[in-house]
Amino acid sequence: MVGMTDPVTSVRPDARLVRLHAGRGDPHARLAGALADLEGAAWGLLLRDETALARQLADSLGAGTLRVDARVRVSREALAAAGIGRA
Numbered sequence: 001m002v003g004m005t006d007p008v009t010s011v012r013p014d015a016r017l018v019r020l021h022a023g024r025g026d027p028h029a030r031l032a033g034a035l036a037d038l039e040g041a042a043w044g045l046l047l048r049d050e051t052a053l054a055r056q057l058a059d060s061l062g063a064g065t066l067r068v069d070a071r072v073r074v075s076r077e078a079l080a081a082a083g084i085g086r087a
Contacts, residue, residue, distance in 0.1 A: 013034065013037040013038040014038065016037060017034055020034050028046050031044075031046060032044035032045055032046045050073075050074045050078040051078045051081065051082075053074055053078070054074065054078040054079045054081065054082035055082050057079075057082065057084060058082035058083050058084055061084075063083035063084060064084060064085070065084070065085040065086070065087050066079065066084050066085070066086060067086075067087040068086050068087070074086075
């Protein structure tokens with residue numbers, strides 16, 4: 001899957017962010033991995049916009065209704081276009 005990265009455990013996640021710009025490879029994958037490490041996640045995924053997020057959710061979950069935390073900004077229109085209702 002594009003965007004998934006393996007965490008780097010030899011460097012503290014906060015220290016890794018400082019050197020992130022100098023790394024090799026896809027910059028989005030490096031950023032996704034660094035953010036995932038900082039949050040303690042096993043992997044990270046960056047998406048272009050709300051439409052890409054809605055499509056990814058629809059591919060993973062199928063059509064239906066999704067309860068979305070009010071702090072998460074994703075439009076009802078983007079979700080509806082992907083076949084997902086927002087509760």
